[in-house]
Amino acid sequence: MHVLALVTQKGGSGKSTLSVGLAVAAMQRSERVALIEADAQGTISRWKERREHPYPRVERVVDPAEIEPLIARLRAEGVWLAIIDTAATTNSLAMRVIACADLCLIPARPSPADIEAAIPTLIAIRRLNRRFAFILNQTPTRGGRLSEAATSLSSLGVLALPFVAQRNDHQDALGAGLGVTEFAPVGKASDEIVSLWGWIAAHLAEESDDYGKGALKAAC
Ligand SMILES: Nc1ncnc2c1ncn2[C@@H]1O[C@H](COP(=O)(O)OP(=O)(O)OP(=O)(O)O)[C@@H](O)[C@H]1O
Ligand SMILES: [Mg+2]
Numbered sequence: 001m002h003v004l005a006l007v008t009q010k011g012g013s014g015k016s017t018l019s020v021g022l023a024v025a026a027m028q029r030s031e032r033v034a035l036i037e038a039d040a041q042g043t044i045s046r047w048k049e050r051r052e053h054p055y056p057r058v059e060r061v062v063d064p065a066e067i068e069p070l071i072a073r074l075r076a077e078g079v080w081l082a083i084i085d086t087a088a089t090t091n092s093l094a095m096r097v098i099a100c101a102d103l104c105l106i107p108a109r110p111s112p113a114d115i116e117a118a119i120p121t122l123i124a125i126r127r128l129n130r131r132f133a134f135i136l137n138q139t140p141t142r143g144g145r146l147s148e149a150a151t152s153l154s155s156l157g158v159l160a161l162p163f164v165a166q167r168n169d170h171q172d173a174l175g176a177g178l179g180v181t182e183f184a185p186v187g188k189a190s191d192e193i194v195s196l197w198g199w200i201a202a203h204l205a206e207e208s209d210d211y212g213k214g215a216l217k218a219a220c
Pocket of ligand 1: 010011012013014015016017018039041043086087088137138139164165166167168170171174
């Protein structure tokens, strides 16, 4: 089972929106997916209440000690991918999630202040020796300032592609209890999330190969 964590102490960067969008996109590729909510704010739980489709399953964790047993249980039940949405903080729960993640995804809006605000999270990820990638989210649909933001993020580490533009479909999908690929299957927001899932899936596959070759994997 692969464990993806959406993390950054910067609020409103898109952790929950991308968690949902990616979970549904992966599920539509026939993957067995679970969403784990590690944020008392409850964005994912409320989305699930609005949702008519029973999948993906949603689990909540409150205590850091709950994470590892939950991941073990999901793995035993045959879940292929767990996506963990975290709160905008580097609290002990977020730290435990990072420690358990195969890949940490750090969404950031394309502004210097937002990118800088992710640095404490990046430091924590590096301290725990986890893999990570930034996602540039809520980018303007047109405009030339993006390359500057992308260069800043690339200088801090890996940048997942493509960028995810600011599009109403993401907000409307969340409100409707849907993933954006369900809400507007033929649309640019959906295309971006499908492509982003492809990028992530390829990196998870690489991680599995490394693991198979005996690469050191820190215990979570
Ligand atoms: N690509 C996007 N296009 C349009 N709206 C977006 C996009 N990504 C996120 N949003 C919107 O931005 C707001 C914040 O997103 P979200 O709640 O996912 O952030 P978060 O990082 O989970 O926030 P928090 O730190 O409070 O948990 C929401 O209203 C969401 O719908
Ligand atoms: Mg959130």
